[in-house]
Amino acid sequence: MAVGIGDDCAVLEPTPGTRLVVTTDLLLEDVHFRRRWAGPADIGWKSLAVNLSDIAAMGGQPRWVLVALACPPGTTAADADAFYTAALGLADEHGVALVGGDTSLSPAGWLVNVTLLGEAVTPLLRAGARAGDVIAVTGDLGASAAGLAVLEHPEMASRLDAAARDEVSRRHLRPAARVKEGRWLAAAGGVTAMIDLSDGLTKDLGHVLEESGGGAEVRVDHLPVAAATRAAAAALGADALAWATGGGEDYELLLTCAATQWPGLADGLARATGTRLTAIGRVVAGPPGLRLVDAAGAVVPATPGFEHFAAGRAR
Amino acid sequence: MAVGIGDDCAVLEPTPGTRLVVTTDLLLEDVHFRRRWAGPADIGWKSLAVNLSDIAAMGGQPRWVLVALACPPGTTAADADAFYTAALGLADEHGVALVGGDTSLSPAGWLVNVTLLGEAVTPLLRAGARAGDVIAVTGDLGASAAGLAVLEHPEMASRLDAAARDEVSRRHLRPAARVKEGRWLAAAGGVTAMIDLSDGLTKDLGHVLEESGGGAEVRVDHLPVAAATRAAAAALGADALAWATGGGEDYELLLTCAATQWPGLADGLARATGTRLTAIGRVVAGPPGLRLVDAAGAVVPATPGFEHFAAGRAR
Numbered sequence: 001m002a003v004g005i006g007d008d009c010a011v012l013e014p015t016p017g018t019r020l021v022v023t024t025d026l027l028l029e030d031v032h033f034r035r036r037w038a039g040p041a042d043i044g045w046k047s048l049a050v051n052l053s054d055i056a057a058m059g060g061q062p063r064w065v066l067v068a069l070a071c072p073p074g075t076t077a078a079d080a081d082a083f084y085t086a087a088l089g090l091a092d093e094h095g096v097a098l099v100g101g102d103t104s105l106s107p108a109g110w111l112v113n114v115t116l117l118g119e120a121v122t123p124l125l126r127a128g129a130r131a132g133d134v135i136a137v138t139g140d141l142g143a144s145a146a147g148l149a150v151l152e153h154p155e156m157a158s159r160l161d162a163a164a165r166d167e168v169s170r171r172h173l174r175p176a177a178r179v180k181e182g183r184w185l186a187a188a189g190g191v192t193a194m195i196d197l198s199d200g201l202t203k204d205l206g207h208v209l210e211e212s213g214g215g216a217e218v219r220v221d222h223l224p225v226a227a228a229t230r231a232a233a234a235a236l237g238a239d240a241l242a243w244a245t246g247g248g249e250d251y252e253l254l255l256t257c258a259a260t261q262w263p264g265l266a267d268g269l270a271r272a273t274g275t276r277l278t279a280i281g282r283v284v285a286g287p288p289g290l291r292l293v294d295a296a297g298a299v300v301p302a303t304p305g306f307e308h309f310a311a312g313r314a315r
Numbered sequence: 316m317a318v319g320i321g322d323d324c325a326v327l328e329p330t331p332g333t334r335l336v337v338t339t340d341l342l343l344e345d346v347h348f349r350r351r352w353a354g355p356a357d358i359g360w361k362s363l364a365v366n367l368s369d370i371a372a373m374g375g376q377p378r379w380v381l382v383a384l385a386c387p388p389g390t391t392a393a394d395a396d397a398f399y400t401a402a403l404g405l406a407d408e409h410g411v412a413l414v415g416g417d418t419s420l421s422p423a424g425w426l427v428n429v430t431l432l433g434e435a436v437t438p439l440l441r442a443g444a445r446a447g448d449v450i451a452v453t454g455d456l457g458a459s460a461a462g463l464a465v466l467e468h469p470e471m472a473s474r475l476d477a478a479a480r481d482e483v484s485r486r487h488l489r490p491a492a493r494v495k496e497g498r499w500l501a502a503a504g505g506v507t508a509m510i511d512l513s514d515g516l517t518k519d520l521g522h523v524l525e526e527s528g529g530g531a532e533v534r535v536d537h538l539p540v541a542a543a544t545r546a547a548a549a550a551l552g553a554d555a556l557a558w559a560t561g562g563g564e565d566y567e568l569l570l571t572c573a574a575t576q577w578p579g580l581a582d583g584l585a586r587a588t589g590t591r592l593t594a595i596g597r598v599v600a601g602p603p604g605l606r607l608v609d610a611a612g613a614v615v616p617a618t619p620g621f622e623h624f625a626a627g628r629a630r
Contacts, residue, residue: 008370014335019326020329021324023381024381024416054323055324057323066337066339068428070346107345108421108424109422111343115381120326123324123326
């Protein structure tokens, strides 16, 4: 970096031979988070993490960040410090330098805009999946939705053991961005499309199918769901499958690859990063569209699960 | 540009041999603008213009923009369209492509975050001014503050003729960013420091002195002030000098250069762009600090002007 904060612009020196990958996210209190359960450090962490995840989904190396924060009158210096300590701590873990942005007064709640810049030699896109490709995800699904439900319904969550409650809450408030996994997958070759799971499996796989063409068949019995997520669903009378397919904010990576590449990618990623890849289905020829099927090949309707969850949230 | 809106990140191809210049600004209703007089198109225009001006101040070429907009419930599609038409129209005029961002609901008023990326071969910084350097500004000063006063006090502004009222209002609502001037000055060579006037002459020249070292002597009788600005000051009982030195948001460029370079730069810029440069003072040896002096060399206190203006605004 040539010049950081303090001039009219940051002046950056891109690495020759790389492309620049850029993402921005505006997070608003009572739209994207609630201060009732998200502290300043949680907001700082997550506002960085969601952008890191976008760079991860391209297989890029995040490098520079601009953070604009607006806080309501009465915000203490300790609160602002907690925000920046968490945000810049996470940035630092990923080798990302703060190069711009500012802090101002907000007439309403907390507002954060993060712009993250990274570099990638060969960015992985949403377009590129082909019929026959394996669909796979990193880690497990539905934990963030479980955490949100637990945070929203503390009276019901008390039925859940403390370790599971803490695990799913943390997954919602402090999601991990799969940066090293994304970089490894991009460098390994063989991945035909990649996206991060911010809106939920159904929507995000839908984005890949829109860009790539083709449909998908996803085996619900293959979806990786953590024990804590299942325990939370049982305690709250919710549907873990609905969380795993529609919950969103897991920030795992979803990728497609030729079936011949699958064993090497799954083994290689586990060896290189310790992160498990799970095959959850196949890209199929035909119109874009996602079918959830069970082990017998019967179609599982996704909608009842969502409605159940939505009704649970509205109580 | 390789990939724009629609993937997890925009993928950009920086021009080899250039540095990247990046700036971001968060504009909030009732903090940075008021909907009472700023329509959606004004907000769109200005949110782009203030960022273009930061790139101009580096002598850069703006190239890519990310726009995050949040509007309150009840915002019409026509209002959102007006915002984007103005913002992207101005972007287009400068050869800037929209590559990211989104629109969301705001729990409070209008919120805009713009991140603008540009390229510069040799960015001009705030540091670099030397004792003896000429201090110069493009265009004229105080018109934006005059426009704000006119918009805030329509009852008093009715004393002003319509052409002058329109001119200063437009200068406040639709500031021009000096992009082609900044590029020409960077390419010409000889500019030792540059900044755009967003916070006002006193503060922004102060930033240059902080970064460069040294003090400054500014001749108040040399400050370029438009006839419409003077007329607005007379009609509102305000102080045009206070507007010119402390008003802010003029988005003119302030630069320093060796005295030997001055005639060539002033003539060259006028020939190349039609924009006038005015020499307003000199960098002097000694501690950082700005002295306003009159034609006789007597110090003019800046504070009474500000207080007068502040009292005028508070009425």
